[in-house]
Amino acid sequence: MTETMTAVVYTGIDTFEVTRLPIPTPGPGELLVRVEAAGLCHTDLDILAGRYAAEFPRIPGHEFAGTVVDAEPELIGHIGTRVAIDPLISCHQCRSCLRGHPNLCTQGQAYGAERDGGFAEYVVVRSANTHHIGRLSMPVAALAEPFACAVNAFERARLAPGATTLIIGAGPMGMILSIAARGWDIHDVTFADRIPERLERARSFGATDTVLVKDTVSEELPPAAFDLVIDATGRPSVLQDAVQLLADGGTLIPFGVCPPGSQLTLDPFEVYRRQLRIIGSFSLNRGIPEALQILQRTRFPIEEMITTRFTLRDGAEALTAIGGPNSIKVQFDPTFDSAPQ
Numbered sequence: 001m002t003e004t005m006t007a008v009v010y011t012g013i014d015t016f017e018v019t020r021l022p023i024p025t026p027g028p029g030e031l032l033v034r035v036e037a038a039g040l041c042h043t044d045l046d047i048l049a050g051r052y053a054a055e056f057p058r059i060p061g062h063e064f065a066g067t068v069v070d071a072e073p074e075l076i077g078h079i080g081t082r083v084a085i086d087p088l089i090s091c092h093q094c095r096s097c098l099r100g101h102p103n104l105c106t107q108g109q110a111y112g113a114e115r116d117g118g119f120a121e122y123v124v125v126r127s128a129n130t131h132h133i134g135r136l137s138m139p140v141a142a143l144a145e146p147f148a149c150a151v152n153a154f155e156r157a158r159l160a161p162g163a164t165t166l167i168i169g170a171g172p173m174g175m176i177l178s179i180a181a182r183g184w185d186i187h188d189v190t191f192a193d194r195i196p197e198r199l200e201r202a203r204s205f206g207a208t209d210t211v212l213v214k215d216t217v218s219e220e221l222p223p224a225a226f227d228l229v230i231d232a233t234g235r236p237s238v239l240q241d242a243v244q245l246l247a248d249g250g251t252l253i254p255f256g257v258c259p260p261g262s263q264l265t266l267d268p269f270e271v272y273r274r275q276l277r278i279i280g281s282f283s284l285n286r287g288i289p290e291a292l293q294i295l296q297r298t299r300f301p302i303e304e305m306i307t308t309r310f311t312l313r314d315g316a317e318a319l320t321a322i323g324g325p326n327s328i329k330v331q332f333d334p335t336f337d338s339a340p341q
């Protein structure tokens with residue numbers, strides 16, 4: 001008899017179920033991982049809504065960690081290791097891969113999108129996509145993926161020492177950007193948000209200054225004050241407003257996902273005369289080891305980032321909890337589901 005596991009399965013656009021499926025079998029170069037923590041984020045909602053090119057049925061979940069429990073004979077030594085997963089699989093042959101951007105691979109796939117991911121008791125992943133997590137707890141190790149996205153942003157920004165940073169939007173990704181910034185030796189991190197409680201929270205995760213926004217961010221801050229401005233709201237109007245906050249030589253990162261087709265108005269003379277940069281940062285670029293280092297070294301109360309943990313059986317409730325006012329990071333703990341029912 002094939003053993004089965006509990007899994008969240010997207011069955012089509014805007015439909016999903018929590019069901020029992022056979023435990024998958026690892027092939028050559030692959031490991032079977034028992035998932036012990038899996039984070040939820042807006043990308044999971046975007047996949048469910050059909051805004052990403054994922055095929056259904058699909059087990060979502062791209063931010064996860066667990067223990068290797070089975071492997072082909074040549075990888076048997078991995079059994080028992082505790083790992084975080086890099087969800088991206090790239091071809092190593094296309095133009096993007098050859099130029100150091102495997103995250104932009106034209107043939108790219110990801111666990112949780114084109115391949116089954118971590119919202120299940122077990123998942124099969126390539127050995128090459130696993131990274132040892134040392135003594136980190138599983139919930140913290142499952143933060144490595146979103147932290148690696150922040151690492152990509154700071155690697156792309158290439159800030160000089162002493163740079164001033166403004167993060168607009170004190171949601172989960174804002175917190176992660178802040179902790180990563182402080183781990184990157186950026187010691188001047190201002191947060192702007194409309195909600196005082198979120199700014200209060202930002203202070204415990206690395207904000208050195210906070211600004212409560214009533215109408216626009218630029219009304220509350222001096223112009224040309226920041227070497228780096230990261231928008232974590234995904235609102236084009238916020239980005240438009242933020243351009244005037246860039247110091248000469250400053251960099252703007254539209255990190256929050258704006259609606260496709262939205263527009264900004266830029267004065268090219270200003271870009272020229274003030275040497276402004278607007279740079280993109282998409283997903284992660286092999287940054288899981290750096291992210292794990294930040295998580296291991298940080299002195300911020302990283303465990304407190306995980307505000308809610310659900311069983312897979314509570315999949316519907318978990319999906320609606322993403323972005324809730326009192327939550328930072330929402331995770332599944334699939335080990336709850338294997339307990340006797």
Ligand SMILES: [Zn+2]
Nearest residue numbers: 041043063146
């Ligand atoms: Zn995510």
Ligand SMILES: [Zn+2]
Nearest residue numbers: 091094097105
């Ligand atoms: Zn490629």
